[in-house]
Amino acid sequence: MTTACDEKHMELKPISSCRREVEVAMVEMLVSLQKRGWSAAELALALADASEDLVMLIATKRLRPN
Secondary structure, three states: OEEEEOOOOEEEEOOOHHHHHHHHHHHHHHHHHHHOOOOHHHHHHHHHHHHHHHHHHHHHHHHOOO
16 A cells, blocks of 8 residues: 555555566565675665666657657
């Protein structure tokens, strides 16, 4: 579940199937990489950087004329 809240109320929203599958795969990948010696902090930063790069790549491709 995710939450959306303002000053007066909080709303719980179900996580999409896609996000749920991504989170499961991500946790499996992170566990495997930690077994190879990487720290949770290193992995979290690398994952965030890679995710940001992918978002920017997708955004750039959508803005280019065909």
